[in-house]
Amino acid sequence: MNVEDLGEPLIICEMCESAEIRYVHYMENARYHGILACGAICAGHMESDLVRAETRDKKMRSDASRRKRFPSRAGWKINEKGNHILKANGYRITVFRKGILWGAVVSRPPADKGFFTREKFSTIETAKMAAFDTMRFVEDNVPKPTPFRPF
Numbered sequence: 001m002n003v004e005d006l007g008e009p010l011i012i013c014e015m016c017e018s019a020e021i022r023y024v025h026y027m028e029n030a031r032y033h034g035i036l037a038c039g040a041i042c043a044g045h046m047e048s049d050l051v052r053a054e055t056r057d058k059k060m061r062s063d064a065s066r067r068k069r070f071p072s073r074a075g076w077k078i079n080e081k082g083n084h085i086l087k088a089n090g091y092r093i094t095v096f097r098k099g100i101l102w103g104a105v106v107s108r109p110p111a112d113k114g115f116f117t118r119e120k121f122s123t124i125e126t127a128k129m130a131a132f133d134t135m136r137f138v139e140d141n142v143p144k145p146t147p148f149r150p151f
């Protein structure tokens, strides 16, 4: 469903309930209720494809420094609603306030389907970094809409 780099091992894998994980794979599986936050190995078991899960995990690791700089990169603008907006690489990212927390949604215009970060965050920086993870996930897992071709 999504991935997230927590920056450090912060949670316990909800599948095996023993591995401490930093790189989270959010998995949905008919055998389990709801969405589970898993480490790479458990994610691989859940999707019956260890190589795919490990590839996704490696990518998160190699993206770690780009991700860290993402909240302070050039191009972020604040709109009239107070949302932080970034348009880059064909994506539109909107970081919005929800109560005292921040969330983000990533879309790829002209498709208006938005992909939300799994969680809400106490700082705008962490919300922006989660948006980065979501953007990379969409890039790798969601097919690009076919361009409109007039007859």
Ligand SMILES: [Zn+2]
Pocket: 013, 014, 015, 016, 017, 018, 019, 038, 039, 041, 042
């Ligand atoms: Zn596990």
